[in-house]
Amino acid sequence: MAKQPDRTDPILEVSDLDCFYGDLQVIRQVCFKVLDGDVVALFGPNGHGKSTLLKTIGGIHPTANGSVRFRGQDITQAPVEQRVEMGLVYIPEDKNLFLDMSVLENLCMGAFNKRARKHLATGLQFVFSLFPRLAERKSQSAMTLSGGEARMLAIGRGMMSRAALLMIDEPSIGLSPLLKKTVFEAIRQIHSNSEASILVVEQEVDYPLKLAKRIYLLSKGRIVLEKQAGEINKAQIEKAYF
């Protein structure tokens, strides 16, 4: 039943991507890919376009030039809801939780797309097993959650979508060391328990480097480094930051 991911097929292929904020070019000729079943980490200093890149691939930000191909299909002009339905899901750094809804309702909304609705119960089970604290708080309003719990809820909600590619924007930002560990452990489990490919954007290098198969470095809107995770270490990455 489970299709073995073909490790030479890119599930996501970005070619010559340009993005602007008004007149300001933020992403320059970016090319990268995520192979089916892989975890890919995208590093880079703050403000250099990591979030914009993810937002553009997710469909929230418009593409100026270039193309985005998902599972072989050109989705460059596709609206967000179509990309989600196809299995490309973006989890924003801003979390964007539904504050007047309970934790449970937020998670259920994560399964809004037609593919995921049938698997609501199993999805919830999986999320609660990864994040027991969310289970404890499931009837509470999302407004009452702490920063770390809100982050877990955002990731959990993204997981409910049964995505083929999950794009997570700075999952560990602002979290305590213990929570960082929990979050990346959860991401590791998501990867091993489902067939989802994962694209993680982070400033923090240690955990993503351990998880990822391949890493990219984005600097001033350009890809300046592309390596298999085994070929590079933290010190080299940080040196390339500056």
Next chain:
Amino acid sequence: MSSYFVIDLVNTLLSGLLIGSLYAIMALGLTIIQGVVRIFNFAHGGMSILGGYLTFMFLSGAGFNLIVSMILSCLLMFVFGLILYRGAIVFLVKKPNWEIASVIFLLGLGILMENLILQVFGARVKEIPVFFEDAFEFGFVRINHHDVVLIVFVMVFVLGLNLFFSRTWLGRSIRAVAQDIQGARVVGVNANRTLGFAFGLASAVTGLAGILLASKYYLTPQVGWEWMFKGFIIVVFGGLGTITGAIFAGLVMGLVEALITFYGSQSWVWPAWFVIFLVILLVKPEGLFGRKSASY
């Protein structure tokens, strides 16, 4: 002497319950639009009388029965709301001064609607017949069948709307869009389509409220403004964006109006509305059920 007092009080309270129910449903459309699309619908008056006049037209012009006329009117009002959203609102909210622009546009639309209706239907008072003629009498209490039906109808309708928003995917997607539009997008909600639907729904509810109010009172091209002002006060009183607040405030204001009309005089009704409005703005501007923060 005191038994007359009790009789009068009970009758007044029942009357207040009826008026309050009608005010509550009148405020619902405003609440939905304000909560989801974040604009104040200044065409609300026009839309409520449109619902009434459409029903009148189906009843007397086409000879349909009441239920069919009401259903057709509500469907047409839904389409009206959808077209209004897709044709105008969508463009207005993208502008930098959208809050003012939408108010002016909708106000103008309301004036246009009032005058078009005046042209088409004339200035004479129109009536939508009461649903039932008789009255119940429980000892000293007398209440019209029509009034009971209205109260029950509003209660069932509000309950149904509540279930729609909490138990259906479409209803939840409307709440999601109202609370965090980007969050709604990333879970796969088509925000534009959902907003259009919400606008259509609010329009249909507003039209329905107009029909009910017209059946209890009367219908003229001008009466929509009065309904709209009261609707705005109720929405602010109850709390922006909360349906519970709108229902509660509507009922309270209905009771207040009934009590003042009976124990004071009719001319104190409007002053009472505005005094309460001022007090709320001074004491708890976010409304009874509203929250202090601006975010939803």
